[in-house]
Amino acid sequence: MDFRWQVVWDAIPQMVEGAQLTAWITLLGIGGGLLIGTICGLILAFRLPLMHWLVFVYVSVIRGTPIVVQAMFIYFALPLALDITLSGFAAASLCLALNAGAYISEIARGSVLSVDPGLTDAGLALGLSYPQVLLHVVGPLALRRSIPPLGNQFIISLKDSALFLVIGVAELAQKGEQLTAQTGRALEIWTAVAVFYLLMTFSLAMLMRLLERRLTIL
Amino acid sequence: MSLIRCDKLCKSFAGTPVLKDVDLCVQGGEIVVLTGRSGSGKSTLLRCLNALDVPDSGTLEIAGHKLGRGQRSRQALRRETGMVFQQFKLFPQMTARDNVMLGPRKVLGLSRKESQAVADRLLRRVGLETESGKLPAELSGGQQQRVAIARALAVNPRIMLFDEPTSALDPELRGEVLRVMQDLAEDGMTMLVVTHELRFAEKVGTRLLFLDQGRILHDGEPSRLLREPPSERLRSFIGSIYSD
Numbered sequence: 001m002d003f004r005w006q007v008v009w010d011a012i013p014q015m016v017e018g019a020q021l022t023a024w025i026t027l028l029g030i031g032g033g034l035l036i037g038t039i040c041g042l043i044l045a046f047r048l049p050l051m052h053w054l055v056f057v058y059v060s061v062i063r064g065t066p067i068v069v070q071a072m073f074i075y076f077a078l079p080l081a082l083d084i085t086l087s088g089f090a091a092a093s094l095c096l097a098l099n100a101g102a103y104i105s106e107i108a109r110g111s112v113l114s115v116d117p118g119l120t121d122a123g124l125a126l127g128l129s130y131p132q133v134l135l136h137v138v139g140p141l142a143l144r145r146s147i148p149p150l151g152n153q154f155i156i157s158l159k160d161s162a163l164f165l166v167i168g169v170a171e172l173a174q175k176g177e178q179l180t181a182q183t184g185r186a187l188e189i190w191t192a193v194a195v196f197y198l199l200m201t202f203s204l205a206m207l208m209r210l211l212e213r214r215l216t217i218l
Numbered sequence: 219m220s221l222i223r224c225d226k227l228c229k230s231f232a233g234t235p236v237l238k239d240v241d242l243c244v245q246g247g248e249i250v251v252l253t254g255r256s257g258s259g260k261s262t263l264l265r266c267l268n269a270l271d272v273p274d275s276g277t278l279e280i281a282g283h284k285l286g287r288g289q290r291s292r293q294a295l296r297r298e299t300g301m302v303f304q305q306f307k308l309f310p311q312m313t314a315r316d317n318v319m320l321g322p323r324k325v326l327g328l329s330r331k332e333s334q335a336v337a338d339r340l341l342r343r344v345g346l347e348t349e350s351g352k353l354p355a356e357l358s359g360g361q362q363q364r365v366a367i368a369r370a371l372a373v374n375p376r377i378m379l380f381d382e383p384t385s386a387l388d389p390e391l392r393g394e395v396l397r398v399m400q401d402l403a404e405d406g407m408t409m410l411v412v413t414h415e416l417r418f419a420e421k422v423g424t425r426l427l428f429l430d431q432g433r434i435l436h437d438g439e440p441s442r443l444l445r446e447p448p449s450e451r452l453r454s455f456i457g458s459i460y461s462d
Binding site: 116118119121122123124125126127128129130132136137140141144216 | 268270289292293296297299300301303305307308309310311320321324325366369370373
C-alpha cells in the first residue's frame with residue numbers, strides 16, 4: 001500500500017474550507033431544529049387541539065422520507081412548485097433544520113412527558129399558572145433529560161450534512177469528491193475526510209458531555 | 219363566614235364514582251382530619267378543594283372564591299390553599315431555599331431579597347435553617363416534607379391541605395413532621411389532613427371525617443368518634459389500623 005502524505009498536506013486548506021461550511025450548515029440546522037423541535041414537542045406533549053395534528057403530519061412526513069429526497073425536493077422541486085429558489089447553502093440549512101426539528105420534537109415531547117406529573121401538581125398548588133410551571137419546574141427538568149438524546153441528534157445532523165453534496169454544496173464531503181477527482185488519490189483524501197468528520201463529531205460529543213456535567217440530570 | 223363550603227360535590231374517574239354528593243363546611247381555625255380506607259375518596263376530596271382535580275358537578279367556594287370554569291378561578295382557589303403531598307414533590311433541581319422562594323417570587327411577586335427573607339424565616343420555623351442550601355436528594359424524607367410544608371406556607375395560604383403527609387416516612391421520621399403540623403395548628407391555621415394517624419387526629423384534630431365509598435359517613439369530634447365508633451365500618455377501620 002502506498003500512502004502519500006503529501007497529497008493530504010496539499011488538500012488540507014480546501015478541506016478546512018469544506019469543514020467550515022459543514023460546521024455552518026450544521027449550526028444553522030441544529031439551531032433551527034431546536035427552535036422547531038421545542039415548539040412542536042410542546043404542542044405534541046400538551047396535545048394542543050388541531051395544531052397537534054399538523055405537527056403529527058410534519059413529523060410523519062420528515063421521518064418517513066429519506067433526507068436525500070428532502071434535499072432534492074427543497075432544491076430542485078420547490079422552485080418549480082412555488083417559484084422559490086434557494087441557494088445551495090440555504091437549501092441545505094433549511095433541509096437540515098426541518099429534518100432535525102422533526103426528530104427533536106419527539107425528544108422534547110418525551111422529555112416533557114417524563115417529568116413527574118406530581119411536580120406539576122405541586123407547582124399549580126402553589127398558585128403558579130401553567131406557563132409558569134412549564135418555565136420554572138418542568139422545562140428545566142425536561143431540558144436536562146433531553147441532553148443525551150439531543151447530543152445523538154446533533155451528531156446525526158452533522159453527518160447527514162454530507163449528503164448535501166447531491167445539491168452541489170461545497171461542504172466537506174463534496175470537497176472530498178472534488179479533491180479525489182483532481183488528485184486521483186481516493187485513499188488519502190477519504191481517509192482525511194473521515195478524520196475531519198471524526199474530529200468534528202468528537203468535539204460535539206465532548207461539548208454535550210460538558211453541558212451534561214454542568215446540568216446534573218435529575 | 220366559613221372558609222370552605224362545598225355542596226353536592228361529585229367526581230368520577232373513567233366512569234367510576236369517587237365522590238358522591240359531598241357537602242362540607244369548614245370554619246376558620248378548624249383542624250379537620252379526613253380518614254377512611256384507600257379508595258374512599260379522601261385524597262380526591264382534598265384535591266378537589268384546590269382544583270387539582272376538577273369536580274364533575276356541585277359547587278365549591280374557598281375563602282369567598284367560587285370555583286368556576288377556566289384557569290383563573292382555579293388559580294384564585296389555589297392561592298388561598300397550600301398543599302403538602304404524600305411524596306413531598308419538592309422541585310429536585312432547586313435547593314431547599316429555592317423551593318420555598320419560588321412561590322413568593324412568582325406567585326406573590328416579591329423581590330428576590332424579600333423572598334429570601336420569607337424562605338429563611340419559614341425554614342427556621344420548620345427547624346431546617348442549616349439545610350437551606352441542600353438539594354432535596356440530600357435531605358431525609360422527614361426534612362423534605364418539612365421543606366414542603368415551608369414551601370406551601372410561603373404564599374400565605376389561609377388553609378393548609380395535607381395529603382397523607384407522613385405515609386411515606388419511617389416511623390421515627392413521622393414525629394418531626396407531625397410536630398411541625400401541631401405547631402401550625404396551635405398558631406391557628408385552618409387545616410385539612412388526610413391521614414391514618416389516629417393519635418394525631420385525637421390530639422390535634424378538632425373534627426374527624428370518616429369517608430366511606432365516596433361519602434362522609436361520620437363527622438364529629440375525634441375522641442368521641444374514635445372511642446365510641448357509631449358504626450361497624452368505623453369500628454373495623456380503627457381495628458385494622460391498630461392491629462399493625
